[in-house]
Amino acid sequence: MSDRLPGFSTLAVHAGAQPDPTTGARATPIYQTTSFVFNDADHAASLFGLQAFGNIYTRIGNPTNAVLEERVAALEGGTAALAVASGHAAQVVVLQQLLLPGDEFIAARKLYGGSINQFTHAFKSFGWNVVWADSDDIASFERAVTPRTKAIFIESIANPGGSITDIEAISTVARKAGVPLIVDNTLASPYLIRPIDHGADIVVHSLTKFLGGHGNSLGGIIVDAGTFDWSTGGKYPMLSEPRPEYHGIKLQETFGNFAFAIACRVLGLRDLGPALSPFNAFMILTGIETLPLRMQRHCDNAKAVAEFLAGHPAVASVSYAGLASDKYNQLARKYAPKGAGAVFTFSLKGGYDAGVSLVSKLQLFSHLANVGDTRSLVIHPASTTHSQLDDAAKIKSGAGPDVVRLSIGIEDKEDLIADLEQALGA
Amino acid sequence: MMNHDAYPDNYIRGILNGVKSIAMVGASPVNVRPSYFAFKYLAQRGYDMIPVNPGHVGKELLGKPFVASLSDIGRPVDMIDIFRNSSHIMPVVEEALALDPLPKVIWMQLGARDDVAAAKAESVGIKVVMNRCPKIEYGRLSSEISWMGVNSRTLSSKRAPAPTQGMRLSLNRMSVGGGDTAASDRAAKNKSEQS
Numbered sequence: 023m024s025d026r027l028p029g030f031s032t033l034a035v036h037a038g039a040q041p042d043p044t045t046g047a048r049a050t051p052i053y054q055t056t057s058f059v060f061n062d063a064d065h066a067a068s069l070f071g072l073q074a075f076g077n078i079y080t081r082i083g084n085p086t087n088a089v090l091e092e093r094v095a096a097l098e099g100g101t102a103a104l105a106v107a108s109g110h111a112a113q114v115v116v117l118q119q120l121l122l123p124g125d126e127f128i129a130a131r132k133l134y135g136g137s138i139n140q141f142t143h144a145f146k147s148f149g150w151n152v153v154w155a156d157s158d159d160i161a162s163f164e165r166a167v168t169p170r171t172k173a174i175f176i177e178s179i180a181n182p183g184g185s186i187t188d189i190e191a192i193s194t195v196a197r198k199a200g201v202p203l204i205v206d207n208t209l210a211s212p213y214l215i216r217p218i219d220h221g222a223d224i225v226v227h228s229l230t231k232f233l234g235g236h237g238n239s240l241g242g243i244i245v246d247a248g249t250f251d252w253s254t255g256g257k258y259p260m261l262s263e264p265r266p267e268y269h270g271i272k273l274q275e276t277f278g279n280f281a282f283a284i285a286c287r288v289l290g291l292r293d294l295g296p297a298l299s300p301f302n303a304f305m306i307l308t309g310i311e312t313l314p315l316r317m318q319r320h321c322d323n324a325k326a327v328a329e330f331l332a333g334h335p336a337v338a339s340v341s342y343a344g345l346a347s348d349k350y351n352q353l354a355r356k357y358a359p360k361g362a363g364a365v366f367t368f369s370l371k372g373g374y375d376a377g378v379s380l381v382s383k384l385q386l387f388s389h390l391a392n393v394g395d396t397r398s399l400v401i402h403p404a405s406t407t408h409s410q411l412d413d414a415a416k417i418k419s420g421a422g423p424d425v426v427r428l429s430i431g432i433e434d435k436e437d438l439i440a441d442l443e444q445a446l447g448a
Numbered sequence: 449m450m451n452h453d454a455y456p457d458n459y460i461r462g463i464l465n466g467v468k469s470i471a472m473v474g475a476s477p478v479n480v481r482p483s484y485f486a487f488k489y490l491a492q493r494g495y496d497m498i499p500v501n502p503g504h505v506g507k508e509l510l511g512k513p514f515v516a517s518l519s520d521i522g523r524p525v526d527m528i529d530i531f532r533n534s535s536h537i538m539p540v541v542e543e544a545l546a547l548d549p550l551p552k553v554i555w556m557q558l559g560a561r562d563d564v565a566a567a568k569a570e571s572v573g574i575k576v577v578m579n580r581c582p583k584i585e586y587g588r589l590s591s592e593i594s595w596m597g598v599n600s601r602t603l604s605s606k607r608a609p610a611p612t613q614g615m616r617l618s619l620n621r622m623s624v625g626g627g628d629t630a631a632s633d634r635a636a637k638n639k640s641e642q643s
Contacts, residue, residue: 028603036603038594043608073485075587075595083595091597102598269480276482278558278581280598287597 038092086300101248102283109228111296112242123149132180135408179209183420184366186353193221231394248279321361324430342366383445393429467526474531475499527553537562
């Protein structure tokens, strides 16, 4: 029993999973059950009162999901995690623990279009007010801080343009403001970037993307870094104050450095309800076992494709941080030395029409609204994922009308380049 | 002198495997207090628990009588678990150092830390843990806490021990249809009647 720290690939295969005590099953079983029997009345009461660790009901926790949670917590270097139904659900649950109606959070303007919509419209109806800042201008985050600011939200690699965020610089702003930094690490995955190492307090993912990796199961996860002190100034009553839902328990006092993950579970997931299916958890776990292998291939392919496009006469520009000439290349070398991810955009000299034509001619790339699949994917963000934004917001978020987004898969790169060549050329 | 910023798992594991009796200073009978959680959990895992709290003398905690102070325990204890704020640690440590025999371990709860008191205890050979919860550490190292999505920071390729007494299955199961004769039994009966 050494205290040796296992490597990332070992954790990707083993963390959280142990042969089943009853059957000896080596793969993690799918505990496809709604509920779990109690040993006796005292056991039941202890579980409901958060006195004992154990399973009650799959909306609150499930053994298959728990393996996934520990696996991702280990890969991200966090203290604990909570799996939920989708990346969007993760964001709702996180902010519910932090914001009361009338509070604010600061978000980077370059975000997944779905997050922009969720923050702008859905959260507004909860009284959670988003204030936008620009990741390329760190001072814009400082300027946005007010006494009502409760959190800062950024993406490590921003969707759709693949730009790299200076996590450390923004974490300094968050620390100074006394608020947690939330990093959506979906496009990097912990294989490329571990935001907690750079000052993130909370990491969220859409597991649907590279972590699951096969485009077959939705899921989301929240990772608690265990770094934030929730007790200061009564600013975060869900964590620091006695909770009437649990007869006066104070979560931070009781659960210490994983209190945020527990709050998300027992106050967020329990009461809002976006539970992850254990079957999806199993599919995503299986995907994670090969994350290091896939992610490296994704990145190597993406770099080759980006270089090809950068040299093509029909292409106006390529926005991929892995290219030496890219604006974000320095940040990519610092934060993601193994590769700059596999989602990026490029624009065509022929504008919108050329983009539409390209998408229709591609044979291997699939035209759909997802990223992080084994298969290579293509989409025109302006007419799809970012279509609800106005034109100025589209351009600011990197989804102008002439922009095409690619998510590069793990096929042979020569075949991907050949497919793009025929579609661009004809 | 232990590094109290980060304990090796083997240090914590050694303590939790080694101690049998634990006196909990500041144990509360209120069932939403962390000390109550930890007391109950550790008692259920077989530790000989002694609640110490002068405010509750005459009462019991899960069947164990409260004592007012460490000196009132009247028998050797392996570990003192202190559920008090950092500012109240030193007097308890001083009281512990007056015990004969000395305890093997002094443990300060999550959020509690007093490096001077720790150094004092360590100078006479007592192991010290600060700013940790024994319930959480027990749950983590056994990976029981993994049910809650907590990173146990442990790995194992061995089958986990079953949570009950091994695989000795109970005989007391409900019988289906009162164990009534099945088709094969009827066939055997018919055959024997024919012969």
